[in-house]
Amino acid sequence: MKKRNIKNLKLTLWSATLAVMLFTACHSPKNAGPDYSWVYDNIEFDMPKVKEPVFPNNSINITDLGAVADGQTLNTEIFAKAIDMMVAKGGGRVIVPAGIWMTGPIVMKSNINIHLEDGAMVRFSDNFDLYPLVESSFEGIMTWRCQSPISGRDLENIAFTGNGVFDGNGQAWRPVKRGKMTANQWRNLVKSGGTLEDNDSYWWPTEQAARGYIISNRNNLPQLETYEEFLEIKDFLRPVMVSLINCQRVLLDGLTFQNSPAWNIHPLMCQDVTIRNLTVRNPWYSQNGDGLDLESCKNVVIYNNNFDVGDDAICFKSGRDKEGRDRAIPTENVIVKNNVVYHGHGGFVVGSEMSGGVRNVHVSDCTFMGTNIGIRFKSTRGRGGIVENIYISNINMIDIPTEPIRFNMFYGGKAPVLDNGESSTSLIESDAPSVPVTEETPLFRNIHVKNIVANGFGNAALFMGLPELKLENVVLENAILQAPKGFSIIDAEGIVLKNVKIIRDSGPALTIFNSNNITIKDFDFNKNVAEPGLAVSGRSSGNIDIQKTDFNNPDKDILLVNGATNETIGW
Template sequence: MTHTLKVTAFLATVAQVMMGDAFAQQLKPQPWPTTLPTVEVPVFEKDTISIVQFGAISDGITLNTNSINKAIEECSNKGGGVVVIPRGTWLTGPIELKSNVNLHLKSDALLTFTADKSQYKLVETNWEGLAAVRNQSPISGTNLVNVAITGKGIIDGNGQAWRMVKRDKQTDSQWKKLLASGGVVSEDKKSWYPSEAALKASKIKNAGVIAPGKTLKDYEEIKDFLRPNLLVLTKCDKILLEGVTFQNSPAWNLHPLMSQNITIRNLTVRNPWYGQNGDGLDLESCKNVLVENSSFDVGDDGICIKSGRDEQGRKRAMPTENVIVRNCVVYSAHGGFVIGSEMSGGARNIYVSDCTFIGTDIGLRFKTTRGRGGVVENIFIKNINMKDIPGEAILFDMYYAAIDPVALAGEKRDAPKVVLLPVTEETPQFKNIYISNVVADGAEKAIFVRGLPEMNIHSLFLENMTLRAKKGVEIEEAKNLYFKNIHVIAEDTRPVVNIARSSALTFDGLKYNQGAEVLFNITGETSSNINVVNTKTADAKTPAEFGTDVNKKKALKISK
C-alpha cells in the first residue's frame, strides 16, 4: 500500500511565516490535497455458516454466547468465511471475533447483549487513553487480520444496565420511571446509578486505571462501575464495518484501537442523548481509515479522533493518521467531528468533507489541555453544513475541562485563569488546519479559538463560510490565522470579532451585519499585526475598540 500527500507547499508556507510576523508574511489558504490515503479492505471466503447450526435459539431468553463464539471459531479455523445471524432476537454474552470472519446480520436480526454483568469478565484494556481494567466488551478482537461486521441488522449493547444518568438530563416523568426501575441515587440527588457498587466506585479517583502491583481480582469490588465499550478492535488490520446499526452502548460505541486499514460505511450509530460517555466512533492511534455514508445520534462526541492520554499516549507514540471522513450526518452529540482531548500521540493527515451536523452541541470541535502534549496538524475540512448548534459552530480550545460543552440552565462557568508556563513535552499543539465551505444556520457562537499563552493555536485557515449565530468570533492566544470570505451574521454585535493576546491575523473579505455596534475589539499587550483587507469596516458604528494595553499602530492595519 502506498500513501502520498501533497502538503510540501503547505508546510513550506508555514515555515516561512514562522520566521517573522510582518504583515507581508501572513499565511495564505491552501488547496485541498489532490491525493488522499488509500485503505485496504478485507476479503473473505464465500463459505457461509449459520449460528443456528451451533444450537443458537432466537427467543430473546436463551443465552447464545457459546453458539455464536463456536460458529466464529470454527469458521476462522477452516480458513474463514461468513457467520450468519438470521432474523430474530438473539440474546448473548461477549462475542470474540476471529481473523478472516465476516459476522453478518440479516435484515430484522437483533443481536442484544445480556444485562447479567457476571457474563463479562474483567480484562486489561484501555479507557480514555490510559491502560485500565474494564469489563470485557460485548464485541472484541485483538491482533486480527481480515475481520468484519456487516449486514442490515441491529446490535444492542443494553447500555441502560451499566450507565449512570444525570437528573438534569431527564424530565420529571423519565426520572420517576428510572427510580422505579431500581438502582440508587447519589447523595446530592443529581445522579442515578444502576447499583450501590457502581455509586461507591464513582467516588474513587481514576477508578479502573491499572496500578502497579494490582491484579484483576483487586478490581472486583468496583466491577459494576467499569463500563465496557460496545466494540473494541485492538491491533487489527483490515477491518470492515458496514450496514449495521450499533446502539445503546454501555460506554463508547465503536472503538478501533491501534489498528489500521479500517473501512466504516453505511452505519447507523445510536445512543440516548443523555448517555454518559456515549461516543459514537473513537478512532484511537489508528491509521489508514475511511468513514463514509454513516449517521450518528449519540450521547457524547460523534466522530472522534484520539491517540492516547498524557505520558502513556506520548510513550505509545502512535498518532491517528491518514483518515478520510465523508458524507456523514451527526445529530445529537457533544461534537460532530472532534479531535481530542486524548490526543497525546498526535493526529495528522485527516480529511473531512461533505458532512452535516444537526442539533450537535458543537460542530467542529478541537479540544486539549495542558499535560496532553501531542501535535494535531495537517487537517483539511470542507463542505460542512450545520443547523441548530447549541454551542460553537467551530471550536478550538486548549483549556478542555471534561465537562459538557453546553452549560445547563443556571450553571455558572468561569473562564480559566491565564498563566504563562514553560513549554515542555506536556504542551499540546494545534497547527496547520484548513477549513473551508461551511454554512451554520444557528449557533450560540460562530467561531471560538483559545490557545495557551506559551503555545498559541497557529497556522489556522478558515475560508468561505456563512455563520449565523448569537455571538460572532472570539480569538484568544492565537497566531498566524487567516480568515477569507467569512460572513458572520451575529445577533450580538458588540463586538463581531473579539481578539485577545493574538497576533499575525488576516481578515480578508469579512462580512457582517451592516450597522454593527463594534466590528473589532482588541485587547492584550501582545495583540499585534492584525491585517484587515477587502472589508467594509465603515459599515460598523465603531470599526475598532482597543484595550488600554494595546499599541493601536502595531495592532491593526486596515487596507482597502
C-alpha cells in the same frame, strides 16, 4: 439500402453491447458492491487506498448449530462455536438471520465476517457476571475494564456486515443524571432499583457501581493498582461496546450499533479500517455515549454514516498524557465524508486525549444538526502531542447550542453545555498565566476549514490556544456563521479569515485577544448592531492585517482596548 444499413448498424451495436455486458458479467468480481472510489477524490495529502478484508466462500448459519431467537436464550456458546468452525475452514461468514438473539460477549477471530441479515438483532445480556475484568483501554489509558460485548485483539481480516442491529443493553450499565430526564422518567427510573448519589441527583444501576464513582473521585478512571481493587468496583467499569485493538483490514458496513454501555465503537491501534453505511445510536442522555472513537489508527475511511449519540459523535484520539506520548502512535491518514450527525457533544472532534498526535485528516460533505458543538478541537496542558494537517470543507450545521467551530486548549473534561444549560467554558480562562513549554504542551497547527454554513445559539466561533503556545496557522475560508454572539480569537497566531461573514445579535462581530499575525480579508458582518465589527484587546496583540473596504468607518467599526493601539492594526 439506407434502411438496411441502419438496421445492420443497430444489430451490430446491439451485438457489441451484449458482448460487453457478457464479458463484464463473466470477468467482474463476484458480489461486486457499489463503486466507492469517489471517497478518495480531492484529498489534500498522499492517502493510500484502504485495504478491505477478503473472505473465503465459507459460511454457517447460527440456526444450524441450535441458536434460539427468543430474546431470552443465551447463544454465547453458539456464536463462539460458529466462529471456530469458520476459522478451521480458513475463514468465512457467520450468518445471523432475522430474530432477537441474546448473547454474552462475542470474541472475534481473524478471517471472520459476522453478517446480520435483515431483521436480525444481536442483543447483549445485562448479566454483569458474563463480562469479566480484562486489561483494556479507556479514555487513552490502559486499565482494567469489563470485557466488551464485541472484542478482538491482534487480528486481521475481520468484518461486521449486513442490515441488522447490535444492541449493547447499555441502560443496564450507565448512570443517569436527574437533569437529563423529565420528572416522570426520573421517578420511574428510581423505582426500578439502583442507588442515588450527589444529593440524589445521580442514579447508578448498582451500589457497587456507585461506590466506584465515589472511589474514583467522580472521574471515569479510578486511581487503583491491583486487580483485586478493580474487582471490588467491577460494575462501575463499563466497557465500550466494540473494542478492536491492533487489528488490520477491518470492515464495518451497513449495520446499526446502538445502546452501548460506554463508548460505542473503539478501534485502537488498527490499520486499514473501513466504516461505512452505519447507523450509530445512543440515548442523548447517555454518559460517555460516544459514537466512534478512532484512536492511534492509520489508513481509515469513514463515510455514509448516521450518528445520534450522547457524547462526541466522530472523535479522533491517540492516547492520554505520558502514556499516549510513550505509545507515540498518531491517528493519521483518515478520510471522513458524507456523514450526518444529529445529537452529540461534537459532530467531528479531535481530542482531548491526543497525546500521540493526529495528522493528515480530510473531513468533507457532512451535516451536523443540533450537536452541542459542530467542529470541535480540544486539549489541555499535560497532554502534549501535535495535531496538524487537518482539512475540513463543505460542512453544514444548524441549531448548534454553543459554537459551530471551537478550538479549546483549556478543556477540563466537561461537556460544552452543562445540565442547567450554561456553558462549561469561560473565556476568563484565557487570562491564565503562561507556563513553560514542555513535551506536555499540546500544539494544534496547519488546520484548513472552508465552505461552512452554520447557525448557533452561543458564539459564532471560538479559536483559543494557550498563552505559552499559540494555536497556529488556522485558515477559515468561505464561511457564514450566525449566532447571538460573535467570533473570538484568543492566544492564536497565523490565523487567516477569508470571505467570512458573521451575523450576530450583540457584541463585536470579531474579538481578537493576545493574538498575532492575523489576516482578515473580505470580512463581512451585519451593521445593525451597536457594537463594533472588530475589537482588539491585549498588549501582546499585533500585526493584524485588515482591509479598509471591510471596515470603512474605523471609528465605529473598530475598538482597541486593554493595551491595543493603532499600531496593532495594519491596513
